[in-house]
Amino acid sequence: MRRSSAAERLSEPELIPVDVERAHEEYERCAETPESVYENLDHGHALYETISESRQTLLEKREAEGDEFARERRQVYSHLEQGKLVHTRAKLENEGRGVTRPAIVDHDGSQILAFHKPFTGSLELFLGSDDVVYRVVSSLDARGQLTRKLAPIENLRDVGIDSVDQIKENIQAAEGQREHYSQIYGIDAHRLTHRANPFRLRDIDSHAESRAAVSASILSELLKNKERIVPVTVARNDEHGPGTLQQGVEGEIFGIEQVKRIYQSGDPDQYAYPILDLACGQFLNYETDGTAYNVVGGKLIDNGYSFVLSMQDPNAEESLHHAERHYPAGPLNGIALDILHDFPHWELDEDERQPYLDLVRDVNTYRSILQKKLTLREQRALPDSVREGDAARLVNNVFRYIFERVDENGEVIPETRTVAFHEARNFIARAHYIGMNGRPPRFELPKRRMRNFRERFEKKRSTS
Amino acid sequence: MATAAYYIPLNKDFTDGTPVLIDLNSDGSANLSRLPTDLKQTFEAMGFPDIFHRTEIFPKDGELFIGSLLESRNPYLRFRASPKERS
Numbered sequence: 055m056r057r058s059s060a061a062e063r064l065s066e067p068e069l070i071p072v073d074v075e076r077a078h079e080e081y082e083r084c085a086e087t088p089e090s091v092y093e094n095l096d097h098g099h100a101l102y103e104t105i106s107e108s109r110q111t112l113l114e115k116r117e118a119e120g121d122e123f124a125r126e127r128r129q130v131y132s133h134l135e136q137g138k139l140v141h142t143r144a145k146l147e148n149e150g151r152g153v154t155r156p157a158i159v160d161h162d163g164s165q166i167l168a169f170h171k172p173f174t175g176s177l178e179l180f181l182g183s184d185d186v187v188y189r190v191v192s193s194l195d196a197r198g199q200l201t202r203k204l205a206p207i208e209n210l211r212d213v214g215i216d217s218v219d220q221i222k223e224n225i226q227a228a229e230g231q232r233e234h235y236s237q238i239y240g241i242d243a244h245r246l247t248h249r250a251n252p253f254r255l256r257d258i259d260s261h262a263e264s265r266a267a268v269s270a271s272i273l274s275e276l277l278k279n280k281e282r283i284v285p286v287t288v289a290r291n292d293e294h295g296p297g298t299l300q301q302g303v304e305g306e307i308f309g310i311e312q313v314k315r316i317y318q319s320g321d322p323d324q325y326a327y328p329i330l331d332l333a334c335g336q337f338l339n340y341e342t343d344g345t346a347y348n349v350v351g352g353k354l355i356d357n358g359y360s361f362v363l364s365m366q367d368p369n370a371e372e373s374l375h376h377a378e379r380h381y382p383a384g385p386l387n388g389i390a391l392d393i394l395h396d397f398p399h400w401e402l403d404e405d406e407r408q409p410y411l412d413l414v415r416d417v418n419t420y421r422s423i424l425q426k427k428l429t430l431r432e433q434r435a436l437p438d439s440v441r442e443g444d445a446a447r448l449v450n451n452v453f454r455y456i457f458e459r460v461d462e463n464g465e466v467i468p469e470t471r472t473v474a475f476h477e478a479r480n481f482i483a484r485a486h487y488i489g490m491n492g493r494p495p496r497f498e499l500p501k502r503r504m505r506n507f508r509e510r511f512e513k514k515r516s517t518s
Numbered sequence: 519m520a521t522a523a524y525y526i527p528l529n530k531d532f533t534d535g536t537p538v539l540i541d542l543n544s545d546g547s548a549n550l551s552r553l554p555t556d557l558k559q560t561f562e563a564m565g566f567p568d569i570f571h572r573t574e575i576f577p578k579d580g581e582l583f584i585g586s587l588l589e590s591r592n593p594y595l596r597f598r599a600s601p602k603e604r605s
Contacts, residue, residue, distance in 0.1 A: 154592050
């Protein structure tokens with residue numbers, strides 16, 4: 055690669071005329087309307103209240119059963135929800151997507167470290183019809199006014215993009231996905247703003263990232279063995295604006311040292327458990343950003359890119375499990391999943407599978423009650439939590455929180471509710487798959503980012 | 519042009535450590551020699567996800583790699599375009 059000198063670069067002629075105003079108009083046409091942004095904030099907040107209440111009840115019940123860990127989690131939840139951010143440098147930066155800042159949360163004199171992700175602004179990329187890529191900075195000011203600024207990007211490599219073609223491919227893929235949802239769900243997929251956009255970044259207006267991060271934490275409460283791997287995450291709406299707080303994790307990223315330890319130890323099986331737990335978590339959450347850099351201290355952090363939409367393989371055989379016939383619209387991007395594929399004999403023990411199976415059984419039982427398939431006598435024999443559908447309602451509400459959106463009149467967009475229902479069902483199917491097989495499935499599908507981790511590791515080691 | 523980035527280590531009291539420069543080698547690849555060994559080896563062996571999370575970008579990709587670091591930084595991956603934080 056030849057590097058051009060500063061003088062050469064300065065003398066490079068401006069090849070493409072850039073019309074920012076027109077690009078802005080184009081962008082506004084496909085972005086959400088400001089009115090629905092505020093309506094969705096309220097709607098999301100109402101759903102969050104519901105699910106955090108259910109979460110509270112669930113943890114209290116666990117605590118009453120003598121679960122020490124549930125008590126700790128509950129304390130951290132209330133600490134993060136009610137504590138005061140005493141030190142934060144939270145702000146929207148003009149470059150980079152990283153708006154997260156470390157913060158100290160003070161509650162009743164005790165302080166914990168957390169990561170504050172304010173959702174008062176977003177950064178995304180937009181491809182104008184003139185083939186110019188714009189960086190779009192949206193921000194909500196203190197009065198709740200939404201403003202958007204577009205600035206052309208001169209060098210795509212500055213933002214980690216190789217070429218405009220790469221963006222066009224993504225747009226095409228997104229169009230394909232929209233068509234797919236239209237067919238399988240019988241809906242107008244253009245009304246699905248969440249994660250059905252080319253850059254997967256244009257979702258901050260309805261706080262999709264924040265909703266996914268919070269949901270990963272709440273759903274992890276349902277599965278006891280997962281409790282240890284998703285740090286407590288809460289949604290907040292305070293003087294810093296709407297955003298999330300994730301309990302800080304101390305430890306190292308899941309870097310080369312950890313990988314070396316597994317592959318070069320001579321006895322990789324001793325590492326089966328942390329890897330299996332992480333991989334199940336990444337699969338269950340449809341984590342598309344579970345890279346080495348988002349596994350810190352054995353925890354799955356930064357879960358904003360989890361719970362992407364599912365796609366259904368039309369050619370899949372009927373004999374396949376439901377969870378194998380549906381796959382995430384984005385490539386699952388998990389280091390634990392990658393490593394797991396090299397060890398086909400690693401499976402969860404019976405005890406470890408049980409929480410997954412219990413969840414599926416509880417949800418299915420509640421469904422049978424609703425469908426009047428159980429007699430009153432059978433219903434009376436069930437534990438209270440199953441009869442009242444604690445788990446089923448929590449899962450349902452969490453997926454509504456992730457996917458459901460309202461229009462500018464505050465009315466729920468029916469398409470988004472349909473998708474929330476399907477995604478909740480797919481989540482239960484994934485839990486069932488893990489419960490039955492003890493590990494996530496291996497997707498062999500086109501465009502999947504699937505490669506043999508061991509080969510790559512060995513190759514790298516031999517060349518370095 | 520993103521030809522340089524700075525890695526900011528985190529001190530124990532959560533303040534910023536001394537910035538570490540990542541620039542380009544003469545062959546156009548990213549120069550990670552000043553980074554902590556662990557981080558350097560991790561980047562070399564595993565690369566870094568591109569912003570669409572569809573592939574990995576490696577230090578040999580030079581500018582593109584540095585651009586990706588700056589675009590995807592977070593509190594655990596502390597990279598900046600300049601050694602001092604912009605106000």
